[in-house]
Amino acid sequence: MRPPAGIDGGAGDGGAGGAGGNRGAGDSATGDAVARGSGATDWETVVGLEVHCELKTQTKLFCCCKNAFGDEPNTNVCPVCLGLPGSLPVLNAFAVELAMRIGAALHCEVRPSSFHRKNYFYPDMPKDYQISQYDEPINVGGWLDLPDGSRVRIVRAHLEEDTGKTTHQGESGRIHAADYALVDYNRAGVPLVEIVSEPDIRSSAQARRYVTELRAVLVATGASDGRMEEGSLRVDANVSVRRAGTTAYGTRCEIKNLNSLRSLGRAIDYETARQIALLEATGVVDQETRHWDESGGRTIPLRSKEEAFDYRYFPEPDLVPLVPEAEWQARAAGSVGLLPSARRQRLVGLIGGAPSAHQVDQVDVVVAQGLDDLVVAAVAQGAPAELALVRAANELAADLDAALALDPGSFAQLLTMEAQGALTATQSKAVLAELIAAGGGDPAGIAAEKGFEALSQSSLAAVVREVVGANPEEWARFLAGEDKLAGFFTGQVMRATGGKADGKAIAAELRRLRR
Amino acid sequence: MSEPKPLGRDDVAHVARLARLSLSEAELEMFTDQLARVVDHAGDIAALDVESVPPTAHPLPVRNVLRPDEPRPGLDRDEVLAAAPDSEAGRFKVPRIVGEAP
Ligand SMILES: [Zn+2]
Numbered sequence: 001m002r003p004p005a006g007i008d009g010g011a012g013d014g015g016a017g018g019a020g021g022n023r024g025a026g027d028s029a030t031g032d033a034v035a036r037g038s039g040a041t042d043w044e045t046v047v048g049l050e051v052h053c054e055l056k057t058q059t060k061l062f063c064c065c066k067n068a069f070g071d072e073p074n075t076n077v078c079p080v081c082l083g084l085p086g087s088l089p090v091l092n093a094f095a096v097e098l099a100m101r102i103g104a105a106l107h108c109e110v111r112p113s114s115f116h117r118k119n120y121f122y123p124d125m126p127k128d129y130q131i132s133q134y135d136e137p138i139n140v141g142g143w144l145d146l147p148d149g150s151r152v153r154i155v156r157a158h159l160e161e162d163t164g165k166t167t168h169q170g171e172s173g174r175i176h177a178a179d180y181a182l183v184d185y186n187r188a189g190v191p192l193v194e195i196v197s198e199p200d201i202r203s204s205a206q207a208r209r210y211v212t213e214l215r216a217v218l219v220a221t222g223a224s225d226g227r228m229e230e231g232s233l234r235v236d237a238n239v240s241v242r243r244a245g246t247t248a249y250g251t252r253c254e255i256k257n258l259n260s261l262r263s264l265g266r267a268i269d270y271e272t273a274r275q276i277a278l279l280e281a282t283g284v285v286d287q288e289t290r291h292w293d294e295s296g297g298r299t300i301p302l303r304s305k306e307e308a309f310d311y312r313y314f315p316e317p318d319l320v321p322l323v324p325e326a327e328w329q330a331r332a333a334g335s336v337g338l339l340p341s342a343r344r345q346r347l348v349g350l351i352g353g354a355p356s357a358h359q360v361d362q363v364d365v366v367v368a369q370g371l372d373d374l375v376v377a378a379v380a381q382g383a384p385a386e387l388a389l390v391r392a393a394n395e396l397a398a399d400l401d402a403a404l405a406l407d408p409g410s411f412a413q414l415l416t417m418e419a420q421g422a423l424t425a426t427q428s429k430a431v432l433a434e435l436i437a438a439g440g441g442d443p444a445g446i447a448a449e450k451g452f453e454a455l456s457q458s459s460l461a462a463v464v465r466e467v468v469g470a471n472p473e474e475w476a477r478f479l480a481g482e483d484k485l486a487g488f489f490t491g492q493v494m495r496a497t498g499g500k501a502d503g504k505a506i507a508a509e510l511r512r513l514r515r
Numbered sequence: 516m517s518e519p520k521p522l523g524r525d526d527v528a529h530v531a532r533l534a535r536l537s538l539s540e541a542e543l544e545m546f547t548d549q550l551a552r553v554v555d556h557a558g559d560i561a562a563l564d565v566e567s568v569p570p571t572a573h574p575l576p577v578r579n580v581l582r583p584d585e586p587r588p589g590l591d592r593d594e595v596l597a598a599a600p601d602s603e604a605g606r607f608k609v610p611r612i613v614g615e616a617p
Pocket residue numbers: 060063064065076077078079080081082189589
């Protein structure tokens with residue numbers, strides 16, 4: 001069976017699941033970043049990613065078992081997901097809805113689709129096959145624009161079922177040395193959408209940006225909780241290298257077991273260096289599937305192409321074609337929330353004028369963490385936008401769950417107090433920590449409890465004069481133009497006031513005295 | 516479309532390996548003969564003009580069989596594990612796995 005033109009090639013193997021990969025990489029690609037090789041020649045890294053996203057449904061893809069993370073093992077199982085004889089799969093309508101939302105957010109075309117069986121012997125699927133979409137995926141084509149201005153094209157985003165969870169038991173805990181394995185089928189049959197990119201990514205940093213942005217898009221659609229640490233987003237990377245300036249793709253390796261952005265970046269960097277060294281020494285890279293060994297910081301081969309899997313895909317006879325009517329497609333597309341790019345625009349609009357490089361970073365962080373609604377609400381209640389942004393980016397991300405529950409009114413009131421000089425930045429942050437811990441509260445009351453009161457202008461001026469008088473030599477140098485001594489005086493004033501003075505106010509006072 | 520090559524002994528051995536079947540030499544011989552005739556029969560369709568017939572994914576004129584996303588209780592774990600050859604800590608116990616999941 002041959003997949004139709006246009007969905008073959010790219011990072012995917014044309015089939016579902018993204019493993020195997022007997023084919024070379026496909027057509028031409030865009031991109032321009034150049035990776036520096038170990039030798040004198042420049043090499044370019046070429047990466048395509050397969051992102052598996054667990055859908056936030058109530059039930060599994062083909063049965064009514066609960067889709068839940070962290071339940072007692074094998075408590076969400078039934079004849080369908082255990083592959084018992086006589087059981088029949090029935091497709092979950094909401095999983096289809098979420099898949100179409102993802103498609104809409106990634107500018108894909110929704111097509112009539114069908115399901116295949118991907119056959120293999122491994123105890124993580126009791127049926128001995130996984131139901132997946134093969135040559136007729138639900139979403140085809142599309143793209144994702146990254147905040148850095150680059151575009152990564154999407155080959156396809158198809159539906160499939162997740163596998164069970166195997167735990168290898170044995171002395172060393174290593175797969176190859178395990179004595180036996182234990183299997184939990186709670187995850188078997190959980191709906192996934194696999195998003196396959198074209199090999200348009202040119203560096204580990206860009207790969208991380210792609211996954212970060214994709215994660216935010218998936219969360220915005222309501223399809224995913226975005227929790228990489230719980231495995232609800234999993235990434236495989238197809239990595240190859242080629243001489244800079246050439247267009248033909250090199251031989252690629254597929255890297256599995258990338259459970260975090262950090263692993264993704266490290267694995268691509270390692271694999272790039274490994275392939276460049278191989279090519280410079282022998283001229284050849286073997287196409288193979290490799291496993292990222294996080295503790296060893298390296299990739300190790302899983303199986304070579306001689307033992308490449310033959311999945312014997314064939315149409316799933318127990319499921320009928322899926323042809324969502326236009327009205328349903330439109331409804332799904334209409335329920336996609338505000339996408340990250342639009343949310344970034346919204347924050348930039350609050351600042352007014354062109355954002356600084358720092359502010360661009362802050363906007364990225366705030367949107368990626370989902371804190372933008374809080375910032376927008378706080379600004380609507382009178383908080384200065386720039387201050388709200390910097391506090392959200394720097395102070396709120398640390399305890400995200402608590403920060404997301406913070407009352408925007410309290411946040412706005414605190415920032416207003418700080419902007420008006422009633423609290424120093426240090427004091428404001430301390431009050432903010434209390435507000436986060438409590439979910440809100442009265443910032444003025446907390447400040448008073450802590451004995452925070454900003455120094456009045458006159459008492460600050462007195463302290464500054466005292467400090468200047470006590471350090472005549474430094475003051476003379478400062479007057480002579482040694483600007484860096486401003487830091488020395490600020491530190492002295494801070495010490496004398498027990499941190500109650502405001503850095504900006506001290507600087508203003510020093511400037512006034514120097515004139 | 517090129518003429519498919521006739522089914523040979525190697526093909527049958529390959530398919531048997533994929534299905535984890537161990538066949539004796541005699542069985543290999545017998546199944547090669549039988550399977551070749553089955554595949555031959557399916558090959559008759561190549562003689563027909565199907566240019567104007569769209570590929571059929573399913574013989575039934577039915578589409579979009581869906582169910583609402585509402586959970587229902589499944590099977591009792593103890594009952595399920597009792598039917599398995601072996602279990603441990605609420606999980607199915609299986610022999611050591613060589614290699615990695617596909
Ligand atoms: Zn089930």
